[in-house]
Amino acid sequence: HHHEQIHVMPEHENLNQTPTPLEVRREGSNVYIKMTAQITDIEINEDYTYKAWTFNGEAPGPLVVVEEGDMIHFTLENMDPAMDHSMDFHAVHTAPNKGFANVPSNEEGTFVYKASSPGVFMYHCGTDPALLHIANGMHGTIIVKPKGGYPTDDEVAREFVVIQNEWYEYNDIENMTNGVPKHVVFSTKALHDGQANTNGVVGALINQPFQVKAGEKIRFYVANMGPNETSSFHVIGTLFDDVYIDGQPANHFEGMQTVGLPASGGAVVEFTLKDAGEYKFVTHQFNHVQKGAVGKIIAYDG
Amino acid sequence: HHHEQIHVMPEHENLNQTPTPLEVRREGSNVYIKMTAQITDIEINEDYTYKAWTFNGEAPGPLVVVEEGDMIHFTLENMDPAMDHSMDFHAVHTAPNKGFANVPSNEEGTFVYKASSPGVFMYHCGTDPALLHIANGMHGTIIVKPKGGYPTDDEVAREFVVIQNEWYEYNDIENMTNGVPKHVVFSTKALHDGQANTNGVVGALINQPFQVKAGEKIRFYVANMGPNETSSFHVIGTLFDDVYIDGQPANHFEGMQTVGLPASGGAVVEFTLKDAGEYKFVTHQFNHVQKGAVGKIIAYDG
Amino acid sequence: HHHEQIHVMPEHENLNQTPTPLEVRREGSNVYIKMTAQITDIEINEDYTYKAWTFNGEAPGPLVVVEEGDMIHFTLENMDPAMDHSMDFHAVHTAPNKGFANVPSNEEGTFVYKASSPGVFMYHCGTDPALLHIANGMHGTIIVKPKGGYPTDDEVAREFVVIQNEWYEYNDIENMTNGVPKHVVFSTKALHDGQANTNGVVGALINQPFQVKAGEKIRFYVANMGPNETSSFHVIGTLFDDVYIDGQPANHFEGMQTVGLPASGGAVVEFTLKDAGEYKFVTHQFNHVQKGAVGKIIAYDG
Ligand SMILES: [Cu+2]
Ligand SMILES: [Cu+2]
Ligand SMILES: [Cu+2]
Ligand SMILES: [Cu+2]
Ligand SMILES: [Cu+2]
Ligand SMILES: [Cu+2]
Ligand code: NA
Ligand code: NA
Ligand code: NA
Ligand code: NA
Ligand code: NA
Ligand code: NA
Ligand SMILES: [Zn+2]
Ligand SMILES: [Zn+2]
Ligand SMILES: [Zn+2]
Ligand SMILES: [Zn+2]
Ligand SMILES: [Zn+2]
Ligand SMILES: [Zn+2]
Ligand SMILES: [Zn+2]
Ligand SMILES: [Zn+2]
Ligand SMILES: [Zn+2]
Numbered sequence: 018h019h020h021e022q023i024h025v026m027p028e029h030e031n032l033n034q035t036p037t038p039l040e041v042r043r044e045g046s047n048v049y050i051k052m053t054a055q056i057t058d059i060e061i062n063e064d065y066t067y068k069a070w071t072f073n074g075e076a077p078g079p080l081v082v083v084e085e086g087d088m089i090h091f092t093l094e095n096m097d098p099a100m101d102h103s104m105d106f107h108a109v110h111t112a113p114n115k116g117f118a119n120v121p122s123n124e125e126g127t128f129v130y131k132a133s134s135p136g137v138f139m140y141h142c143g144t145d146p147a148l149l150h151i152a153n154g155m156h157g158t159i160i161v162k163p164k165g166g167y168p169t170d171d172e173v174a175r176e177f178v179v180i181q182n183e184w185y186e187y188n189d190i191e192n193m194t195n196g197v198p199k200h201v202v203f204s205t206k207a208l209h210d211g212q213a214n215t216n217g218v219v220g221a222l223i224n225q226p227f228q229v230k231a232g233e234k235i236r237f238y239v240a241n242m243g244p245n246e247t248s249s250f251h252v253i254g255t256l257f258d259d260v261y262i263d264g265q266p267a268n269h270f271e272g273m274q275t276v277g278l279p280a281s282g283g284a285v286v287e288f289t290l291k292d293a294g295e296y297k298f299v300t301h302q303f304n305h306v307q308k309g310a311v312g313k314i315i316a317y318d319g
Numbered sequence: 320h321h322h323e324q325i326h327v328m329p330e331h332e333n334l335n336q337t338p339t340p341l342e343v344r345r346e347g348s349n350v351y352i353k354m355t356a357q358i359t360d361i362e363i364n365e366d367y368t369y370k371a372w373t374f375n376g377e378a379p380g381p382l383v384v385v386e387e388g389d390m391i392h393f394t395l396e397n398m399d400p401a402m403d404h405s406m407d408f409h410a411v412h413t414a415p416n417k418g419f420a421n422v423p424s425n426e427e428g429t430f431v432y433k434a435s436s437p438g439v440f441m442y443h444c445g446t447d448p449a450l451l452h453i454a455n456g457m458h459g460t461i462i463v464k465p466k467g468g469y470p471t472d473d474e475v476a477r478e479f480v481v482i483q484n485e486w487y488e489y490n491d492i493e494n495m496t497n498g499v500p501k502h503v504v505f506s507t508k509a510l511h512d513g514q515a516n517t518n519g520v521v522g523a524l525i526n527q528p529f530q531v532k533a534g535e536k537i538r539f540y541v542a543n544m545g546p547n548e549t550s551s552f553h554v555i556g557t558l559f560d561d562v563y564i565d566g567q568p569a570n571h572f573e574g575m576q577t578v579g580l581p582a583s584g585g586a587v588v589e590f591t592l593k594d595a596g597e598y599k600f601v602t603h604q605f606n607h608v609q610k611g612a613v614g615k616i617i618a619y620d621g
Numbered sequence: 622h623h624h625e626q627i628h629v630m631p632e633h634e635n636l637n638q639t640p641t642p643l644e645v646r647r648e649g650s651n652v653y654i655k656m657t658a659q660i661t662d663i664e665i666n667e668d669y670t671y672k673a674w675t676f677n678g679e680a681p682g683p684l685v686v687v688e689e690g691d692m693i694h695f696t697l698e699n700m701d702p703a704m705d706h707s708m709d710f711h712a713v714h715t716a717p718n719k720g721f722a723n724v725p726s727n728e729e730g731t732f733v734y735k736a737s738s739p740g741v742f743m744y745h746c747g748t749d750p751a752l753l754h755i756a757n758g759m760h761g762t763i764i765v766k767p768k769g770g771y772p773t774d775d776e777v778a779r780e781f782v783v784i785q786n787e788w789y790e791y792n793d794i795e796n797m798t799n800g801v802p803k804h805v806v807f808s809t810k811a812l813h814d815g816q817a818n819t820n821g822v823v824g825a826l827i828n829q830p831f832q833v834k835a836g837e838k839i840r841f842y843v844a845n846m847g848p849n850e851t852s853s854f855h856v857i858g859t860l861f862d863d864v865y866i867d868g869q870p871a872n873h874f875e876g877m878q879t880v881g882l883p884a885s886g887g888a889v890v891e892f893t894l895k896d897a898g899e900y901k902f903v904t905h906q907f908n909h910v911q912k913g914a915v916g917k918i919i920a921y922d923g
Binding site: 112 | 801833851852853855857858859860862874875876877878879880881893894895896897898899900901904905906907908909910911912920
Binding site: 070186188191197231247248249251253255256258261271272274275276277289290291293294295296297300301302303305306307308316 | 346407409410411412413414415416417418436437440441445448449450453454492495496497503545546547548549564565567569570579580581582583584585
């Protein structure tokens, strides 16, 4: 059943805040980032519009990219009239009761921490109950680029971001806790100029497939938001020649068919599409494909 | 409830096609493989006979073994009167819309691709909806033997194949998508002369245990078909001295109690049974043991 | 619903055996360990007291710590009047039908085996059906300290044990097989003098948080008992600088946000809490946090 209206909070009725662009400004190795917590409708499927709790009106939230060693000066503006929200970046070291503290409605909070470890990391609202805030849309990906790069940087011709997340019955913590996901989806965020930027909606990466050349090496930065499920990430018609677990250059695997990601795990996966044609990617937990977890790459003759 | 008759397609009623032997012929590094898609009854349990969608009348399908660098010339004969089927080998690079294309009823399709990466890989029918084709029985294992072997080849005295797969309510995509498996089972396929070759049925590897000598090093090629569940593969009474994730020699682990396999993951695991006696192996997700996922090894005095 | 009384066996009614201290005695590299199987009430939550099947009256059972190469002389005294129990240590090599054999009610059994491989291992009752014995409380952790230590031993200032386990409807194998866990919890066992020793009850590691100094390197020995679920172990506000899968020094990872543990998997994870404050740890499968899987570390100024 679809009963998304039932659990809408009174303060959120008729509220649909326009997406707010991510603000990023760099001064040397200091990076000033501003994000919002806001309530924005996301059309997960033609029959399921979700009044999502979001960062910046996107779910997953905007992609954040910094360099290893950067000092992040992060500001969260909480535009939600109904409750506190917060930000937990998996990429940083901070005391959560201070660095990831709640920001009340209509207030701003600023937090400073260093991105000391390279990789592909989850971020999310950590306000209690975190399951509800994550499942309602408050999650995203931060990439911390390794100082020394990846050993395979020279081979890679093109790179993309792929994010997996689940959706449940609207704002229904009982369903989120004991049920199975209603939808499992992939989305992408623009890492380079001209790339698509989608929400985690059914068909996002079928309708806007990635475009590459046959024979070139492709890199995906993959991140699994959960909140509950693991991922078995796989690209049909190829193998991963190189894999870096959590995007850490030291955690190197080769020749993998499928990468298992725990809830909130990440990976860099690199592969080649040998021949021109259409290649789908999935979590090989095929019950989740049935619910939306499939995307497409089109490889053109080089 | 067992209501396996309800979802049988009209074209499949009273159809039970005799298993067809796998055809494999080698000319230098060219390997010519012929398989069938066919409808064959599999007795999963004394009370649950499943009119499976199969490769060659087996579920899991026949074991395919090639060498790294081989060119595979694969022919699929579709003997199913009711629908298209196809073949997706995780071991190869090909554009799926061509190399893994659908083969209509009563037709044959031939596809050519190279086995360029060594390991233990899943194969399966990829025809839409793949969840239904896999869960109804269309999956199996292909081993690509590494050119340089494994560093531990000289230590291994005996080797076997172990495959995990789930069964659901018959042909019931709603149950496959949202339910829990009805049975989770292990099977084996003959890798060497005289070895057993079973279907994925309850008790297969209890009734036909593997036989080894105490003290010798054993290798298992393990593959998890899913379609939905991960595996936590474990042999009771020993540890894995060496593990190669996805069977790739570069992905080496040591001294593991249990190997986590994503859906469609594989591994080579090596271990010694020190004393004569009976050793069971399981996925340590014990709800799945309760549903059939247990096999046995008998170690005799050396 | 809570109907824990319904499935209590007649022999267990009104039975609540006082916890029995673990007995450990060392002579050179021979370690003599005595444990009990006994029926003891565990208060999982204020509203859910569980007449657990336990080792020594604890669930998880007592922590066992030995050195790589030790010969374990293990005695199990079965104080349960109603049924056989047994002990399966993942750390040893033995024929399960002998070394892990059933011990009848009111009898003792003694078993000898070597701890030949270092790491963080599960132990559990293996009596059929093992799912029932594990889910009812018969599981725990054995640490085998590596002869050569870990490469990072010199950096570590403080270390703790963290164990994850699930609880289901009381003694209800149907719920354990097909349901979702009722509670997922963390516990700790004293590894050093003065450390807490808890059962796997809701809030155990919130009410008795670990205490550390900001800036020092912390090590957790983590073990996932299941019986059914994987873990996505994560400490909020930091990253794991070093990870050893299954606690085996050879299986080294760096810079991980989250460690995926299969059912019965273990790990050594090392990290630093940079600033004074409160840090929670979770399995990032947040449906399980909702059910109890959260603990706390307090970091004081150094
Ligand atoms: Cu929030
Ligand atoms: Cu988190
Ligand atoms: Cu098919
Ligand atoms: Cu596949
Ligand atoms: Cu076990
Ligand atoms: Cu027992
Ligand atoms: Na799943
Ligand atoms: Na390769
Ligand atoms: Na499972
Ligand atoms: Na070893
Ligand atoms: Na789970
Ligand atoms: Na580090
Ligand atoms: Zn929908
Ligand atoms: Zn509802
Ligand atoms: Zn490749
Ligand atoms: Zn059955
Ligand atoms: Zn049905
Ligand atoms: Zn061994
Ligand atoms: Zn409760
Ligand atoms: Zn009951
Ligand atoms: Zn760190």
